[in-house]
Amino acid sequence: MPKHIVSGLNYLATIKLRKEGYLQKEISEILGMDRSTVSHYINGRNISWNSIEIAEAITNLCPKDFLKMTNMLTKDCEQTRVLIKILMERKFNPIVKDECIGCGLCVDTCLMKAVKLNNLKAQIDPDWCCGCRMCESSCPAASIKILEVKNGSK
Ligand code: SF4
Numbered sequence: 820m821p822k823h824i825v826s827g828l829n830y831l832a833t834i835k836l837r838k839e840g841y842l843q844k845e846i847s848e849i850l851g852m853d854r855s856t857v858s859h860y861i862n863g864r865n866i867s868w869n870s871i872e873i874a875e876a877i878t879n880l881c882p883k884d885f886l887k888m889t890n891m892l893t894k895d896c897e898q899t900r901v902l903i904k905i906l907m908e909r910k911f912n913p914i915v916k917d918e919c920i921g922c923g924l925c926v927d928t929c930l931m932k933a934v935k936l937n938n939l940k941a942q943i944d945p946d947w948c949c950g951c952r953m954c955e956s957s958c959p960a961a962s963i964k965i966l967e968v969k970n971g972s973k
């Protein structure tokens with residue numbers, strides 16, 4: 820069953836990318852799937868609608884549960900971060916305050932690989948941040964704030 824649900828997530832990602840104008844070849848490269856599977860998804864063939872319903876429910880979980888559930892199902896960090904990046908509708912603005920002591924705990928915590936250390940200060944790439952807030956709770960200096968971006972404003 821987990822494999823079917825991952826297929827449901829891949830299906831949703833395929834349809835979303837297609838609507839954004841990506842070609843079958845590009846979708847296949849982004850999602851690491853063969854082109855015939857992409858073609859089946861686009862044409863509505865070989866699809867388990869039950870799995871798609873479950874996948875849709877997963878995308879509606881809070882960001883942390885969406886991320887953790889997807890990672891548990893794929894068992895593949897890279898596949899997880901690509902799927903989350905495509906399917907996460909919400910946008911976040913991560914802020915690192917001056918109190919950062921450069922311990923690197925947030926780098927290890929972030930499943931999206933959105934955090935790097937630069938001159939012993941954390942830097943978070945908003946393009947990859949999915950708002951799970953796991954870095955916030957791991958930070959010993961309470962120096963991370965994850966704000967949701969609503970209607971283009973913070
Ligand atoms: S966990 Fe906090 S203190 Fe440590 S590097 Fe990240 S932001 Fe800085």
Ligand code: SF4
Nearest residue numbers: 929948949951952954
């Ligand atoms: S909230 Fe923190 S841990 Fe989660 S994706 Fe953003 S930077 Fe990574």
